[in-house]
Amino acid sequence: MTVKVACVGGGPAGLYLSILLKLRDPSHDVTVHERNPEGTTYGWGVTYWRGLLDRLHAQDPVTARAIEASSVRWNQGVAHVRDLTARQPGDEGHGIGRHRLLEILADRARSLGVHLDFEHEITPDALPDADLVVACDGVRSTLRARYADHFGTQISMGRNRYVWLGTSKVFDAFTFSFVETAHGWIWCYGYGFGPEASTCVVECSPETFTGLGLHRASEADGLALLEKLFADVLDGHPLRGRPSGTGGAQWLHFRTLTNRTWQRGNLVLLGDAAHTTHYSIGAGTTLALEDAMALAAALCEQPTLPRALARYEDERRRALLPVQSAARYSALWYENLPRYMQLPPQQMFALLGQRHSPLLPHVPPQLYYRIDRAAGQVETLRRLKRWLGPRVARTVQARSARPYSEGSVPRT
Structure with missing residues (x-):
């Protein structure tokens, strides 16, 4: 069926959905509405794995080739614990700058005839005139929030604090660094996303956060302290917060979001507006793109909009169950980090790889x-x-x- 679709949110989910819809049927009328100027984004790099790349090639080889060409790769993990280091081989991982990913998707969407409407905020009181409105405006979705009771939205806050940073240090492997301080453990995850930069996510318990004084430190002082704590893995490279004008580096609690249903009439949720999984499993962007694949297929293969939305939601809910379970246990592993830090580094690293197991919290390490x-x-x-x-x-x-x-x- 030919449809008029309005995607509210110009992130990877909305842009990729627009691409897939136009590829399947060029007669679809698709517009992506984004409240920010083009090129505005948050964060640094995103991770994905070979399986997603294979699916991207099957859906749209042009987009897949562009993403692959702009990505860096690694196939090892490295863990630094105190003054010891453990290295293990792993699956092939990929990193790409978030800005570059959005640029690729926006260019491809335009080339297919998608309308990109930047600096235009859509509100629940003035929804676009369309057969289908897709809320892909993230975990803080204003469209979902207006109808939170209908969607059955639930948000649970993680215990630990984390901050999303960048660095000019280019990691050649997925790198973990665990540092013991007088106030408890603090750790970072680092991975490259380009030839000149990496993402560095720092996490700690609330007790360590306040004990180190990070709760009252300015951004500059906080970054200076973190650079000192992680000097061994940063090799003298600085840490960077968000670019000026976007609010600086913010320490957050991760918000796990679920919804009882993903649809309300002709409004449907996509990506982080519908669900989130803890960042420690690196699946957020992958799940958003897979949502887009499923919704595009359902819209083009089902005879009516209600049947298409029902199929999309059912398919993605079932696919998400093991991922959401893995994310819960991964977050729990880090919240109980001291339980594992007395192990030799190789053993600790092995259990780090097993952190998705529901048995691990109940068995002595x-x-x-x-x-x-x-x-x-x-x-x-x-x-x-x-x-x-x-x-x-x-x-x-x-x-x-x-x-x-x-x-x-x-x-x-």
Whole structure:
């Protein structure tokens, strides 16, 4: 069905949805409304994994190639604990600057005939005249907030404090640094997103936050303290807050958002307006783009708007269940960090990779590590047996057909 669609919010979700709709049917009338000037964004870089890139290539190779060409890659993780370092191989990860990602998506959308309407704020009292209005205006969505009772919006605040920073230090791996202070642990996650910059997210408990005086420090003093604490991994490079005029670096509590339903008449939620997952699993942008894929497919394959929205919501809710569970346990792991910091770095790093497990909070860390290691060895043997099984069977079958093959000739 041909539809007129208004996307409220010019982030990755809204832009990518507009691209997919025009690719599927150029007759769709699609407008993306963004309240900020073009090029305005927050944050630094975003992460994604090979699986998303494969899906992007399947949906729109032009966009996928542009994103891949502008991304950096890593396949290792590094953890610094006190003066010790552990390094482990991992899946191929990618980082891209948020500004560059939005630039790629906006250019592609324009080339397909999408209308991009910047510096135009849409309010609940003056919704666009469209068959479908897509609220993709983030976790603080004003459209969702107006109808929060209908959507059944619930927001839970994480315990820890975090701040989203940039640095000119270019990390060659996904880097963790855990620093013990007189007021508790503070840590950062660092990953590259371009040839000259990286994202650096710093997190700590509320007790450490106030103990270090970060609650009353100016932005400059706070950044100077963090640069001193993480000097070993920053190698003398500075930390940067948000560009001037966007409010500076802000320490936040992560807000986990869920909704009972994602639709109200011709208004539907997309991306962070519908759901959030803790930043420690690096899935926010991926989930937003996958939402866009599912909604575009449903709109083009279902005969009516109600059926399309029902299919979209059902499909994405089911896909989100394991991700949301992983995010909850990942956040809990960091909130209980001291429980794991007495382990040797290699063991701590191994459990860091297991932080999505629902069993980990209930099993002593040393015991869990031994069980997980033993289970890994058993699984390795199972894989080897599955790999060898058909080959051994084929060898036995071949030899039984050759009565005088080597090893079967009677001895004299």
